[in-house]
Amino acid sequence: MKIVVLMGSPNVNGSTGILVENFKKGAEEAGHTVEIIDVCHADIHPCIGCVRCGYEGPCVQKDDVEQIRKKLLASDMVVFATPLYYYGMSAQLKTVVDRFCAYNSSLNSRHLKSALLTVAWNADDWTFDALQAHYKTLVRYINFKDCGMVLGYGCGTPSMTKRSGYPQQAYQLGKGLRG
């Protein structure tokens, strides 16, 4: 499979990045190709809600979303990677998701596989409730097929994350992908 990771942490070598690298290693060992798109350092502007695209058509904004659109529509799987920011995904990742607006129908008809990789400082059992609900709702709406989530509780710093079992979980998620 061709897998695209939307890397939504501005810390390339942070905790989210650790999960992403482990996922990539596992997926590549299983024969997949993995491309990581650093959405935080790309030129991506928020949707302005003009709906000139009609939910499927050229966007009036000319930025790096055009490349992301091409890559996603040519892929078999998308991975959402994000630190938990105020109990949701990072604004940088949400900005990319909102821009799905201009290729909503195309994305819907691709039936992509998907996964969620995330980390948080908090370790309470409710830490990821809101993000999980959002991810599951997005997947349901846009006709993706969820292949798994790695929810990194208590992963507040790279050293905390490295000491946890979550990098291994991310590796196993990648390694176990079929298709």
Ligand SMILES: Cc1cc2nc3c(=O)[nH]c(=O)nc-3n(C[C@H](O)[C@H](O)[C@H](O)COP(=O)(O)O)c2cc1C
């Ligand atoms: C703006 C911001 C908001 C955050 N919000 C939360 C939060 O709501 N809950 C939580 O447990 N941790 C929160 N954190 C902590 C990060 O999720 C955590 O430190 C994570 O490991 C950062 O990942 P990174 O190394 O990829 O940047 C927040 C951090 C920042 C910078």
